Structure formats: C-alpha cells, structure tokens
Amino acid sequence: MPGPSLFSAPIDPMLAKIAEALPDGDGFLFEPKWDGFRAIVFRSADGVVIQSRDLKSLNRYFPELEKVLAEQLPKGCIVDGEVVVVGPQGLDFDALQQRIHPAASRVARLAKETPAGFVAFDLLAAGGKPVMNLPQHERRERLERLLGQIKPPLYLTPVTTDRALAQDWLQRFEGAGLDGVVAKPADAPYQPAKRAMFKIKHARTADCVVAGFRWYKDTDDAVGSLLLGLYNDAGVLQHVGVTSSFTMAVRRELAQELAPLRENAMADHPWRDWAQASAGDADRMPGAKSRWSGGKDLSWEPLRPERVCEVKYDHLQGDRFRHATTFLRWRPDKPAQDCRYDQLEVATPFELKQVFKTA
Structure with missing residues (x-):
C-alpha cells in the first residue's frame, strides 16, 4: 500500500x-x-x-x-x-x-x-x-x-x-x-x-417492445423499470436493456396501466425460460444472477409483448444497450414485430490507434 x-x-x-x-x-x-x-x-x-x-x-x-x-x-x-x-x-x-x-x-x-x-x-x-x-x-x-x-x-x-x-x-x-x-x-x-x-x-432513439417489468424497490404497486426487447434476424425477441426514468406518480400509474398485459403473460412468453437462467448467459437474460448484480433482486414480471415504447439511448455494447435508456413516449402506432435491430444506427469502425494520433 x-x-x-x-x-x-x-x-x-x-x-x-x-x-x-x-x-x-x-x-x-x-x-x-x-x-x-x-x-x-x-x-x-x-x-x-x-x-x-x-x-x-x-x-x-x-x-x-x-x-x-x-x-x-x-x-x-x-x-x-x-x-x-x-x-x-x-x-x-x-x-x-x-x-x-x-x-x-x-x-x-x-x-x-x-x-x-x-x-x-x-x-x-x-x-x-x-x-x-x-x-x-x-x-x-x-x-x-x-x-x-x-x-x-x-x-x-x-x-x-x-x-x-x-x-x-x-x-x-x-x-x-x-x-x-x-x-x-x-x-x-x-x-x-x-x-x-x-x-x-x-443520443439516439429506438422503438422497443416492453416485455416485462420489475417492481420498484420493496413495493408491489409501483413499477421500477421496464424490460425492453428487440427482434433479431431470426425473429427471436432479445432482451436489450431497461428504462427506469419515471417519477413516483408515473411508476404507480404504470402498475395499473400494464396490469391487463400481465394476464396469461407467461404462457407463450419468449422469455419464459429465463427464471432458470444461469449467470453469464450469452443473451444476458434479465433473470440471471451474476457477480455484477450485487445481491440485488433481479426477479421480474412478464408482460405480453404487445406494447411498444420509444427510448433514448447512447450506444450498443454487443447486442444490448450499454446504459439504462430514457423513456420518451409510448408508440401505439408501432407493431411490436417491427421493433428490430435493423432500426439502430451502426457506428462506422475507427482504429483505436488513430485516436492517439489526432491531437
């Protein structure tokens, strides 16, 4: 030391x-x-x-x-x-x-x-x-x-x-x-x-499927975060991140607003196997425990993947948003199946060694 x-x-x-x-x-x-x-x-x-x-x-x-x-x-x-x-x-x-x-x-x-x-x-x-x-x-x-x-x-x-x-x-x-x-x-x-x-x-925006949520802290009447998904080229809904930028009043409104989508949500849910997901899963499932979770409760409530929201994000890390996104608005005009990765802007590759030669 x-x-x-x-x-x-x-x-x-x-x-x-x-x-x-x-x-x-x-x-x-x-x-x-x-x-x-x-x-x-x-x-x-x-x-x-x-x-x-x-x-x-x-x-x-x-x-x-x-x-x-x-x-x-x-x-x-x-x-x-x-x-x-x-x-x-x-x-x-x-x-x-x-x-x-x-x-x-x-x-x-x-x-x-x-x-x-x-x-x-x-x-x-x-x-x-x-x-x-x-x-x-x-x-x-x-x-x-x-x-x-x-x-x-x-x-x-x-x-x-x-x-x-x-x-x-x-x-x-x-x-x-x-x-x-x-x-x-x-x-x-x-x-x-x-x-x-x-x-x-x-700063970019993306339309994402809302396929689940987590409760806010120890409550059972307020939404903590929405779990977001995008469809890949194989038509599989991948978990891409969360959005949690809500006031307490909105969190309680969301719990009521999303309640109908909880009915029979797990029956045909694309993420129904995630409750048994193991740490380090390649798809970074929202139910998986890892050494980064810090003992936090990562349990989640499934929703029928029918609603779409627009969020603001900074960039992707692999196939997932690097940081939590910012909720912008609901998109009732957007079909869930249209929320695909191909809508996202891809950064043009740039050699890291060139970064140190620019100044």
Whole structure:
C-alpha cells in the first residue's frame, strides 16, 4: 500500500454531469470519453495502488497493469484515468468486465489473454506534492511532461481546445468503442466527488417492445423499470436493456396501466425460460444472477409483448444497450414485430490507434 500522508487516504474522483451538447464558448479542454473502469493510480516509493471509483483496490484483478504502472510511472505521483481492455474492434468493455473475478487462477489467465491498459487524463500529485488546486490546463501541461516517455499499454489521452475538432471526435471515435466527449473547464481545480465536468454522449432513439417489468424497490404497486426487447434476424425477441426514468406518480400509474398485459403473460412468453437462467448467459437474460448484480433482486414480471415504447439511448455494447435508456413516449402506432435491430444506427469502425494520433 502507499505510504502515509498524501498516499495514505483514498481520493474521490472528480465527476461529470450529462450535457446534451458540447458547451459553447472558450475556456474548455475537450477529451475523448473512455469506456472502461475509472481509476486513480497512486505511485509511491512503496509501490502502486489502483483505486476504483468506489475507493476500492483493483490491484488483484490487474496484476499485469500494476507491474507496468510501477515500471513506467515516476514515484510520488497520483494520476487519474481509465483502465481499459483493447480488443480487435477497439475498446472491449465486455472483456474488461470479465477481469473482475474471484478466482486467482482465472485472474492470472485473463491477465495474459486480455491484458489491460491505462489511459491517463489528469494529474493529482507529482514529486510527492499535490497539484489538485492548480487549474486544469496547468495540470494537463504537467501531466504531459510527466508522462512524455510512457509506452503502451499506458497512454495519455488526446486533448483539444478546438470545439469543432471535439465535435468531430464525438462522431468518429465511437467506431473505436469510445463513449463520447468530456468537457473540462480549463481554469478549474480538481474537485473530488464534485460534478465539475461535462460528459456529452451519443443520443439516439429506438422503438422497443416492453416485455416485462420489475417492481420498484420493496413495493408491489409501483413499477421500477421496464424490460425492453428487440427482434433479431431470426425473429427471436432479445432482451436489450431497461428504462427506469419515471417519477413516483408515473411508476404507480404504470402498475395499473400494464396490469391487463400481465394476464396469461407467461404462457407463450419468449422469455419464459429465463427464471432458470444461469449467470453469464450469452443473451444476458434479465433473470440471471451474476457477480455484477450485487445481491440485488433481479426477479421480474412478464408482460405480453404487445406494447411498444420509444427510448433514448447512447450506444450498443454487443447486442444490448450499454446504459439504462430514457423513456420518451409510448408508440401505439408501432407493431411490436417491427421493433428490430435493423432500426439502430451502426457506428462506422475507427482504429483505436488513430485516436492517439489526432491531437
């Protein structure tokens, strides 16, 4: 573990609030938004600690990365960034998730099969001294000097003050698996646990079948989330994610509104076998337990797959929405069978190595 003082306590990472578009005006640094595990790396004289967003150590899951960080990072620095796994098609979040495994033998095998990298984007300390109170642009300059000689799998994120270039990144970099663009006020200090940055993601809409729901927390009269489906080329309804952006009043209204669709819903339901689904199922069934569920109740109530809603989403991860979607409206004019994957926009592939050559 790191030594005393600066390196003895965890640091809450600075956070971002969602924005619909890149902020106008000058005074911002724009960076690609990396799709990985947020991590703050402490490099002390005693070694390296890779701290997760929830202030836990990631060292045991990424032994190969710990070794590289110890070799390349100067002693006495603290660097904010993202742990990523690079696959043939760019960033591979599925492979990254698999790295968090309780079995040491599995961790060792995956460290060789899907080694992780680290993308640095902020500097919190250098030479054993904190720099969080310095403005963002100065911390960036110091980060560039500090990491000027790093080599893969360590990377320094590109940055620009050019809003037009950042807008171009927002479109092109998605094809390499990136998650959008982050805008940081150039004169702001590092603010732990504060939403002091802006994240701009790709926003799209899709019409989805509502095929089930989960109750809200411990209630039995309010809907927590709707389970969404899309039909694949074989005509099979696949679970693609959830939408849960409702007020408490709407949650109770939904419970009444959807009640007729619960009648005999399981009889011919395309997901009727999911109650027995095992963890790690390839189709990521909503009833399946996994190490990511955190003990949450994942039980669900089936609905006859007849109703369609329009949701806003950012991007797909494989055949599923990467994040929870935002409910927009019901689509009574849309037949459920018309809700297919072919309606979704597909990102143009983009080589990840080109991302680091753009700035």
